[in-house]
Amino acid sequence: MAYRVLIVDDSPAMRSFVRRVITLSGFELSTCLEAGNGQEALDLLEREWVDAILTDINMPGLDGEEFLRRLSVDELLRSIPAIVISTDATQNRIERLMSLGARGYITKPFLPEALRSALEATLGVPCA
Amino acid sequence: MPDTAVQLTLQQSVEDVLEKMFFLQCVSDPEDATSGPEIVAHLTFEGRPSGSLTLSITARAARNVAADFLGAEPSDLSHQQVADVVCELANMICGSALSRIESSTTFRLAAPQIVHPAHGISDREVSGSESHPADSAGGRISVSIQTETSAWSAAARYAF
Numbered sequence: 001m002a003y004r005v006l007i008v009d010d011s012p013a014m015r016s017f018v019r020r021v022i023t024l025s026g027f028e029l030s031t032c033l034e035a036g037n038g039q040e041a042l043d044l045l046e047r048e049w050v051d052a053i054l055t056d057i058n059m060p061g062l063d064g065e066e067f068l069r070r071l072s073v074d075e076l077l078r079s080i081p082a083i084v085i086s087t088d089a090t091q092n093r094i095e096r097l098m099s100l101g102a103r104g105y106i107t108k109p110f111l112p113e114a115l116r117s118a119l120e121a122t123l124g125v126p127c128a
Numbered sequence: 129m130p131d132t133a134v135q136l137t138l139q140q141s142v143e144d145v146l147e148k149m150f151f152l153q154c155v156s157d158p159e160d161a162t163s164g165p166e167i168v169a170h171l172t173f174e175g176r177p178s179g180s181l182t183l184s185i186t187a188r189a190a191r192n193v194a195a196d197f198l199g200a201e202p203s204d205l206s207h208q209q210v211a212d213v214v215c216e217l218a219n220m221i222c223g224s225a226l227s228r229i230e231s232s233t234t235f236r237l238a239a240p241q242i243v244h245p246a247h248g249i250s251d252r253e254v255s256g257s258e259s260h261p262a263d264s265a266g267g268r269i270s271v272s273i274q275t276e277t278s279a280w281s282a283a284a285r286y287a288f
Contacts, residue, residue, distance in 0.1 A: 013212035086223070088235070090230075
């Protein structure tokens with residue numbers, strides 16, 4: 001089974017890197033959608049369904065924290081697992097975002113395997 | 129926090145980011161220290177304490193690391209793409225260093241900006257530190273972190 005993933009990050013370079021790493025890691029990816037902040041992601045999710053979301057925190061406009069909050073109160077969207085990718089490794093930040101519904105938290109810098117593992121664990125993909 | 133400890137933390141962050149995200153390894157003390165045009169990124173952060181980080185990287189090296197990061201040929205990249213990667217590099221090093229220095233404090237990082245090379249890091253700033261002024265086949269990178277309260281600060285230079 002191949003999955004549809006949405007990458008939310010204000011840095012085009014980071015979105016490109018994450019997409020490339022997912023592909024190179026061997027993760028079964030069918031479609032990779034991108035958004036520059038939380039609002040763009042919500043607009044996109046009105047017309048597209050994805051299996052998982054990878055989101056940054058610090059973004060202009062609707063940031064990652066508010067984006068997770070909006071997802072958590074939407075009956076349909078809250079079922080989509082969201083994984084945070086951030087440079088912020090402070091414990092209180094991680095706990096706060098997990099309490100908002102994040103299913104995983106990856107700290108930058110990260111190894112490609114960490115991204116694949118987080119996606120597969122979140123999606124319940126059986127180990128190869 | 130003593131400056132030497134901050135310096136060590138900064139070094140660990142630079143090495144960690146370059147190795148994991150750019151698949152590059154720092155080298156130390158190459159003899160032929162050369163300079164060239166540099167790209168400088170600057171970002172501020174708010175927290176306890178607040179401050180800023182400045183990153184300078186030789187232009188040739190910036191194009192090479194951007195190509196590695198994006199999986200493209202160096203000659204195919206636009207100036208904007210190279211600038212985006214340099215900003216992301218500064219962002220990751222800053223976040224990594226802050227998380228190591230003050231693990232219980234939440235910092236808010238502003239978006240990195242490319243600034244004029246005149247705002248780069250001088251040799252004076254990195255002198256006396258455990259820096260490695262050099263320019264290898266890969267390039268040279270200098271990083272400086274400063275806080276407004278002088279709680280801690282450090283500057284260092286690396287080759288890769």
